[in-house]
Amino acid sequence: MEKPGRRNVLMAGGTLGALGALGVATPAQASSLWTWSPKGSVAGTGEGADPRRVWDPEADDLVASLIDRGEVPKVNKLLKKWTKNGQPLPDGLPADLRDFMEEARKVPSWADEGKLATAYQFNEKRGLYLGVTYGFASGMMSTVIPREARAVYYSKGGADMKDRITKTAKLGYDIGTSNAYKPDGEMIVTCVKTRLAHAGVRHLLPQSPHWTKVADEEIPISQRDMMVTWHSLPTTVMQNLKKWKVPIPEAESEAFLHSWQVAAHMLGIKDEYIPKSWDEANAQAEQVLDPLLAPTPEGIKLADMLLNLGAQLDFGLITKPVLGALTRYVLGDQIANWLKIPREPLWDPVFETAWEPFIAVREGLLSLEKAPGIVQKAYWAFDEILRLGVLLYLSEGDLPISIQIPDANNPN
Ligand code: HEM
Incomplete structure (x- = not known):
């Protein structure tokens, strides 16, 4: 596949960029207030701080230190061997990383095995529609989430988009498997590795002259950004299936949400930002996702x-x-x-x-x-x-x- 040439991209998007500058398609996120209450979250309580200024400090400090210590190539090589949720962590990982990962791999106390089993039934029954909606609703939508598009484009993975899409699709695949969160499944591994990858991006992108030139934030992938992307996934998928009048029993719809709530937690999103119901999810998406969609x-x-x-x-x-x-x-x-x-x-x-x-x-x-x-x-x-x-x-x-x-x- 043709590699993204930045010059072509900038030329192709020049007109739209100009429209943005004129305020025709300005993302509203910079000014949109955070009023969503933590009462609507899986935690049911919380400080209610605007997640735009909350990242993932534990993971971020750790990965910044790994990068600065030059340990990332060695760690990546070791982590290749870690593929199953129940597998012990490979020997030889730095002690601070090991401690973090042992904590990060624990599923939240509120994870419900029964619901996760029902989610699998739903994924199996509706795999056909899920493929299309993940690909052409969520995937395409991610390209009009400005912060995500820029982060993806200017981070390391942006140099090989095919590989990147394949890696991202792994998460969509893993979450739909029967053993997603079980010891022989892979979803926990995928989430923990993704959490570490995101922490790396937070450390590195602010050092990219290309990204800093266009970004409207100092550090990427805030908790708010994470929820925006999350809504482009399950919330958007469910909205489309409903629009298409696919019959979905209540329990399956709830279970699908649950599997994504657990995913959010495993990706390092705080429980106080994870919506507890579809109603809450739709309300939050209306506040954080809809107004910011814009071309870049x-x-x-x-x-x-x-x-x-x-x-x-x-x-x-x-x-x-x-x-x-x-x-x-x-x-x-x-x-x-x-x-x-x-x-x-x-x-x-x-x-x-x-x-x-x-x-x-x-x-x-x-x-x-x-x-x-x-x-x-x-x-x-x-x-x-x-x-x-x-x-x-x-x-x-x-x-x-x-x-x-x-x-x-x-x-x-
Ligand atoms: C990497 C999923 C939120 C930017 C990844 C990967 C996955 C993933 C599976 C690994 C793929 C790879 O290494 O190429 C998710 C999910 C999210 C989320 C499920 C929310 C629920 C975000 C947000 C941003 C972002 C909000 C930016 C605003 C990136 C970037 C990488 C990445 C730049 C690539 C790192 C690299 O270049 O190696 N994400 N992501 N992600 N994600 Fe996310």
Whole structure:
């Protein structure tokens, strides 16, 4: 895949950047107040401090010290061997890292095994839809979360986006497995490694001249940023499944939320910021996610890479225009326009009119014969899209992926 050339990106996004400067698409986050109450969190209580100024001090100090001590290459090599939740930590890790990880790998006392088992049932039943929504709702949305797009683009992983997407998809894969949080599963390992990677990014990005030039914060990945990204995942996925009228029993919906609440905790998000219910999650997302969505030159390039990656995975059976139309349908005109996704006169109306009836047919709520003609015509393509989602969602499971602590930024 073509590597991101910063010059091209900046040129491609120049017009949008100018619109931003004029205030047409200015992210509102800088001024949006934090009023969400910790009463709505899994902790039920807390100081209620604006998470914009809260990071992950324990992990951050530790990883900064590992980087400064030059121990990251050795640690990454050792951590490659640590893959299963129940596995002892490898010998030879620095003592301070070992102590931290022994604490960080503990699931919270409020984790509920029964709910996690139900979450697996949901993932198994709904894997088809989850693949598409993680990829084309969450993944695409991440490109219009300005802070995330910039952090991803200018950090070490930004130099090889395909590898980065694969590593990120591992988390989406691991959380859906039957043993996600059990000793033979891998989700805890993935979360702890990701927490360390994020701590590395917090230390390194402020040293990047590229990032500091465009960033609107001094240290990236605050607790607030983390919750924003979290909402682009489960909250957005569930909102879409509801919009598409996929029937979901209450217990499964709650269980899916629970598996993501545990993930948030394991990623180092404080319990007082993790919403306890979908109502609370939707309220928080409305406050922190919706107002900040905006285009950036970096995000536009990342979105283009995502669309190309999808088409490549399916060997071109589903082409970029179809995925572009899917993105427009899922995220709406404004975001699609921001991302410079062209209108598709053939496919845009097909998604508008046929996607929901297609779901109804798949769910046995409508017979194919009674469905509008357009559904019958588009059925094959839609089914193929769902399969592509599964490829995106599941194919990463077989690869020996090891999430690493970065020790440098993207040099480009
Ligand atoms: C790395 C997931 C929030 C920026 C990763 C990785 C995963 C992940 C799985 C490892 C992949 C890799 O090494 O390339 C998540 C989840 C989040 C979250 C589930 C929230 C619930 C954020 C936020 C930002 C961010 C808010 C920035 C604003 C990054 C960056 C890396 C990374 C820059 C790459 C480090 C590198 O270059 O090696 N994240 N992330 N993440 N994340 Fe996050």
